[in-house]
Amino acid sequence: MSKPAWESRRVTIKDIAKAANVDPSTVTRALKDSPRVKPATREKIAGLAAEMGYVPNMAARTLVNRKSGLVGLVIPDMTNPFFRDLAKGIEDEAVKHDLRILINDTRGVESTEREAVNLFLALKVDGLIVPMARCTQQYYEELNAAVPVVHVNRDDTPHHVSCDTVEGSSLVMQHLFELGHSRIGFVRGPAGPGREPKMHAYRTALEARGIDYDPDLIFTFDGTLESSNAITGQLLELDEPPTAVFAHNDVNAIAMIHALRDRGVRVPDDISIAGHDDIQLAGCVDPPLTTVQWPMYELGQQSVRYLYSLGHGQDPREPQVPQPKLVIRESTGNPRVARQVPG
Amino acid sequence: MSKPAWESRRVTIKDIAKAANVDPSTVTRALKDSPRVKPATREKIAGLAAEMGYVPNMAARTLVNRKSGLVGLVIPDMTNPFFRDLAKGIEDEAVKHDLRILINDTRGVESTEREAVNLFLALKVDGLIVPMARCTQQYYEELNAAVPVVHVNRDDTPHHVSCDTVEGSSLVMQHLFELGHSRIGFVRGPAGPGREPKMHAYRTALEARGIDYDPDLIFTFDGTLESSNAITGQLLELDEPPTAVFAHNDVNAIAMIHALRDRGVRVPDDISIAGHDDIQLAGCVDPPLTTVQWPMYELGQQSVRYLYSLGHGQDPREPQVPQPKLVIRESTGNPRVARQVPG
DNA sequence: TTGTAGGCGTTATCAA
DNA sequence: TTGATAACGCCTACAA
Numbered sequence: 256m257s258k259p260a261w262e263s264r265r266v267t268i269k270d271i272a273k274a275a276n277v278d279p280s281t282v283t284r285a286l287k288d289s290p291r292v293k294p295a296t297r298e299k300i301a302g303l304a305a306e307m308g309y310v311p312n313m314a315a316r317t318l319v320n321r322k323s324g325l326v327g328l329v330i331p332d333m334t335n336p337f338f339r340d341l342a343k344g345i346e347d348e349a350v351k352h353d354l355r356i357l358i359n360d361t362r363g364v365e366s367t368e369r370e371a372v373n374l375f376l377a378l379k380v381d382g383l384i385v386p387m388a389r390c391t392q393q394y395y396e397e398l399n400a401a402v403p404v405v406h407v408n409r410d411d412t413p414h415h416v417s418c419d420t421v422e423g424s425s426l427v428m429q430h431l432f433e434l435g436h437s438r439i440g441f442v443r444g445p446a447g448p449g450r451e452p453k454m455h456a457y458r459t460a461l462e463a464r465g466i467d468y469d470p471d472l473i474f475t476f477d478g479t480l481e482s483s484n485a486i487t488g489q490l491l492e493l494d495e496p497p498t499a500v501f502a503h504n505d506v507n508a509i510a511m512i513h514a515l516r517d518r519g520v521r522v523p524d525d526i527s528i529a530g531h532d533d534i535q536l537a538g539c540v541d542p543p544l545t546t547v548q549w550p551m552y553e554l555g556q557q558s559v560r561y562l563y564s565l566g567h568g569q570d571p572r573e574p575q576v577p578q579p580k581l582v583i584r585e586s587t588g589n590p591r592v593a594r595q596v597p598g
Numbered sequence: 599m600s601k602p603a604w605e606s607r608r609v610t611i612k613d614i615a616k617a618a619n620v621d622p623s624t625v626t627r628a629l630k631d632s633p634r635v636k637p638a639t640r641e642k643i644a645g646l647a648a649e650m651g652y653v654p655n656m657a658a659r660t661l662v663n664r665k666s667g668l669v670g671l672v673i674p675d676m677t678n679p680f681f682r683d684l685a686k687g688i689e690d691e692a693v694k695h696d697l698r699i700l701i702n703d704t705r706g707v708e709s710t711e712r713e714a715v716n717l718f719l720a721l722k723v724d725g726l727i728v729p730m731a732r733c734t735q736q737y738y739e740e741l742n743a744a745v746p747v748v749h750v751n752r753d754d755t756p757h758h759v760s761c762d763t764v765e766g767s768s769l770v771m772q773h774l775f776e777l778g779h780s781r782i783g784f785v786r787g788p789a790g791p792g793r794e795p796k797m798h799a800y801r802t803a804l805e806a807r808g809i810d811y812d813p814d815l816i817f818t819f820d821g822t823l824e825s826s827n828a829i830t831g832q833l834l835e836l837d838e839p840p841t842a843v844f845a846h847n848d849v850n851a852i853a854m855i856h857a858l859r860d861r862g863v864r865v866p867d868d869i870s871i872a873g874h875d876d877i878q879l880a881g882c883v884d885p886p887l888t889t890v891q892w893p894m895y896e897l898g899q900q901s902v903r904y905l906y907s908l909g910h911g912q913d914p915r916e917p918q919v920p921q922p923k924l925v926i927r928e929s930t931g932n933p934r935v936a937r938q939v940p941g
Numbered sequence: 942t943t944g945t946a947g948g949c950g951t952t953a954t955c956a957a
Numbered sequence: 958t959t960g961a962t963a964a965c966g967c968c969t970a971c972a973a
Contacts, residue, residue, distance in 0.1 A: 265744065267966055278944045283968060293942060308744075313720040314660035315966035318949045323657070333685065333701070339677035342703060355717055358676070358701040360685060374698055377656040401608065401651075480878055506879065513882035535823055536849070539856035541884040610950055621960045626952060636958060658950035661965045 266307045274303050286311075317379050326354050326562065327375030329385045331363040332478065336534035337504065337551065341386060341407065344555020352563050354381065363445060363478065365389040376402060382562040388412075391448045403565040405558045411450050414565060416557040416574040423547040423579030424456030424501070427529045430545070430581055431499045432464060435589050436527065440472040440490060440497035442507055453531070457501065476503040483510030491518060498590035499527035505534045505546055512540070512586065523588035533582055543584035550577040609650045617646050629654075660722050669697045669905065670718030672728045674706040675821065679877035680847065680894065684729060684750065687898020695906050697724065706788060706821065708732040719745060725905040731755075734791045746908035748901045754793050757908060759900040759917040766890040766922030767799030767844070770872045773888070773924055774842045775807060778932050779870065783815045783833060783840035785850055796874070800844065819846040826853030834861060841933035842870035848877045848889055855883070855929065866931035876925055886927035893920040 268282040275282065277296065284292045285300040303309075317323040326349060330338055342358070349356050357380070359371035368389045375383055386407035388395065395412045398404055406415035431439055441457045461468055471493060474486040483506075490496055502508035508530030512522045522528050522542060530537060530546035537544040557574035564571035611629075615622040620639065627635045628643040646652075660666040669692060673681055685701070692699050700723070702714035711732045718726060729750035731738065738755045741747055749758035774782055784800045804811055814836060817829040826849075833839055845851035851873030855865045865871050865885060873880060873889035880887040900917035907914035 268968095269966080279966090280945080280968075281943060284943090287968095291942065296942080310716060310719045310744075312661070312722065312966050314657040314666070314722055315949090316968080317657035318655070318661055318951090318966080319968050321949075332682075333676045334679050334682035336677050336679075339675075342676065343705070346703075346705075356702075358703065359699075360689075360701065362686070362689075373653060374656075376653045379655065379657055401653075480882070509879055510882050513884075513886075516884065536852055536879065539823070539853050540882075541856075541859065543856075611952095612950075622950085623952075623961080624959060627959085630952095634958065639958085655950050658965090659952080661950080661967090662952050664965075 265312075266309050267312065268309070271300060271303050271307060271309060274307070275300050321379065322381050323379045324354060325375075325378060325380045326356050326559070327371070327378070327380040327383045328356055328358045329361060329368060329371045329375070329383060329388070330358065331361050331368075331387055331389065333358065333360045335504075335506070336536070337532045337549075338386070339535075340551035341555040344552035344557075345384060345559055346555075348556040348559035352559065354559065354563075361389070363389060369394075372398065381566055384558045384562065385409075389448070403562055405562045405565070407554050407558050409450075410452070414561060414571070416554055416561055416576065418550055418554065418576045419578055420452035421456040421459070423531070423549065423581070424453045425460055426579070426581040427501050427531075427545075427547060428457060428460035430583065430587065431501070431527065431529065432460070434499070434527065434587060436497075436499040437464070437466055438469075438472070438495065438497045438499075440474065440500040442474045442476045442486060442500065442503040442511075444475075444503045445477050446475065453501075453503075472497055476507045478506075480510055483507050484514045487511050487514035487518070491515075491520065497526070499529070499587065502528055502530050505530035505532045505537045505544055508544055508546070508586070509536070509540050512542070512544075522586055525591055527587040527590070529587055537582075538584060542586045544582075545584045545587040546582050548580045548582050550579065553577055608655075609652050610655065611652075614643060614646050614650060614652060617650070618643050664722065665724050666722045667697060668718075668721060668723045669699050669902070670714070670721070670723040670726045671699055671701045672704060672711060672714045672718070672726060672731070673701065674704050674711075674730055674732065676701065676703040678847075678849070679879070680875045680892075681729070682878075683894035684898040687895035687900075688727060688902055689898075691899040691902035695902065697902065697906075704732065706732060712737075715741065724909055727901045727905065728752075732791070746905055748905045748908070750897050750901050752793075753795070757904060757914070759897055759904055759919065761893055761897065761919045762921055763795035764799040764802070766874070766892065766924070767796045768803055769922070769924040770844050770874075770888075770890060771800060771803035773926065773930065774844070774870065774872065775803070777842070777870065777930060779840075779842040780807070780809055781812075781815070781838065781840045781842075783817065783843035785817045785819045785829060785843065785846040785854075787818075787846045788820050789818065796844075796846075815840055819850045821849075823853055826850050827857045830854050830857035830861070834858075834863065840869070842872070842930065845871055845873050848873035848875045848880045848887055851887055851889070851929070852879070852883050855885070855887075865929055868934055870930040870933070872930055880925075881927060885929045887925075888927045888930040889925050891923045891925050893922065896920055 268279045272279040272282045282300055285297045346356055361367040361371050382403040384405050392411050395404055399413050406412045408417050409415055410417050458468055476482050508528050512528055515522055530544045533546045533548040537546050553576045557576055561571045611622050611625045615625045625643055628640045689699055704710040704714050725746040727748050735754050742756050749755045751760050752758055753760050801811055819825050851871050855871055858865055873887045876889045876891040880889050896919045900919055904914045
């Protein structure tokens with residue numbers, strides 16, 4: 256077997272220079288549309304470059320420019336539908352600033368997140384966008400000295416864009432209260448280092464109604480189906496199960512509804528379930544999910560703008576994003592028995 | 599506002615060399631655990647590097663090595679749950695070969711796919727993994743001269759790993775036949791340049807049973823909710839609607855089931871729906887989905903191995919992956935009225 | 942309008 | 958065991 260074709264040297268500006276009978280520096284100028292080059296020369300070189308299949312070597316460029324025009328996107332779970340709009344917002348805004356996006360999926364593991372950050376650092380990215388990070392606030396504060404970092408959906412770090420993190424959850428709680436629920440379960444996400452705004456909203460809402468916080472009603476979701484199943488089991492074994500549950504996200508909510516049905520418990524007749532995120536499938540399941548719609552696309556756009564400002568020494572304006580919205584569908588309803596007192 | 603901290607020069611190998619009173623080349627050797635360096639020196643340098651927060655400059659490395667240790671993953675839609683296991687398989691295998699994965703989401707747009715490829719080319723990746731590409735066979739054949747490219751789930755390109763692409767779909771068709779269906783709808787994906795193995799299996803299965811191919815029963819799904827809705831509408835307006843539908847994938851199937859229910863049509867009582875991929879939620883919806891389970895994780899692993907072989911001039915062994923499996927749940931059943939003849 | 946020269950950070954090769 | 962040197966591909970002064 257002969258040497259594979261791809262071991263052959265790729266064409267560089269020198270090759271083009273030779274072919275065009277000019278100096279490499281002229282090729283550089285021509286390729287970046289510098290005015291300091293004769294139109295005829297520019298066209299000749301452009302033609303040659305296309306013809307010869309020239310692809311610039313980013314490594315060389317990055318080396319001399321000390322930056323790559325790249326932005327690293329560090330996400331914990333790329334298949335969370337939640338991130339689709341985020342990524343779209345980011346990319347749409349990135350093209351406007353001549354920035355390219357590179358994604359690294361950390362699968363929610365802290366050490367992997369660090370590795371991803373280091374890879375991007377080594378790649379000399381112009382900035383990092385980090386939604387829902389695993390690493391500590393301190394880590395990111397220090398990192399911020401090396402490269403601009405903007406967080407999404409986390410508000411304890413130096414630079415972040417987030418919408419009213421508490422508002423969405425408060426809406427859910429209020430909705431459940433209005434339906435007549437008072438014993439409300441809450442499913443947290445994997446214990447992260449952030450401030451857990453949902454949890455905060457949950458407790459605040461409880462307090463405002465004068466309802467005692469009951470740790471038995473708090474569950475933890477790790478992103479897997481099994482986890483949703485387990486939570487459902489625990490929940491039903493309680494002496495006094497909740498009449499409504501505020502799930503961590505829609506995937507969790509959908510899985511719980513299924514697990515409940517498996518055990519003969521109906522939603523929302525026997526128990527109400529509210530989700531979070533409003534993923535594409537949220538309206539398609541049975542019953543359609545009551546959930547919180549989050550402005551991910553706008554958050555994505557804003558994060559790039561924010562990053563751009565940071566990178567250019569401008570004082571970034573406080574980002575403006577829409578408020579989250581409650582989407583009431585059919586997975587929530589009045590409690591079966593109001594204020595049932597045990598005993 | 600003073601200059602942001604991140605404009606300050608990062609620490610290089612030279613800085614370490616100076617601090618350790620050695621030559622830069624010694625630092626290089628020490629950092630890569632070369633045996634040709636005194637243990638004491640090695641430790642001293644390692645300590646210094648950690649202390650000073652040294653991050654290697656990949657641009658420089660790539661420049662001299664002419665390769666980056668990076669593999670580009672070009673995916674059409676990162677939020678298709680389908681890709682979760684693929685990516686996991688790829689990453690798990692990549693670490694074994696000291697390869698890092700970078701992802702670029704093309705959102706199913708051909709021009710974006712080309713840009714992604716070019717970015718990776720400029721980045722001097724060691725190889726490309728491209729599941730379900732939009733670009734033509736010819737494009738990839740030419741590209742293959744520049745860099746090793748392995749395709750997943752596409753079998754018309756020079757290098758690919760895929761399992762029995764026809765088998766999974768044949769199983770679905772057989773299952774539907776056995777239930778008594780003969781008028782079976784089929785939902786294609788966005789018309790790609792590939793061979794459409796599902797479509798092929800569909801037609802072959804029909805022929806084998808002596809059933810005429812009816813173009814009215816073929817629909818096209820573009821990935822959106824609206825598309826699933828529209829298909830459902832078209833389907834029901836047919837003079838003689840199908841008694842079963844083989845959906846493009848699970849997302850499509852779930853959305854169609856919902857759209858059918860909205861119109862008062864029950865699944866599987868009135869119509870059977872089979873999906874493809876067996877995503878996490880497939881078993882959680884109502885009714886749980888009959889679908890095809892695809893060995894994505896293994897395909898991911900194999901694609902990296904294949905790439906590695908290619909990059910090292912080895913003749914890649916024909917990759918072995920498990921056969922797809924039919925998962926029979928509750929969205930399929932006997933047709934309501936068997937062999938109803940119109941008129 | 943174009944060419945010359947030097948350097949970006951790292952590594953491989955050769956010499957010491 | 959370590960140091961010196963040249964080179965990777967490109968870009969930016971500066972000179973012509």
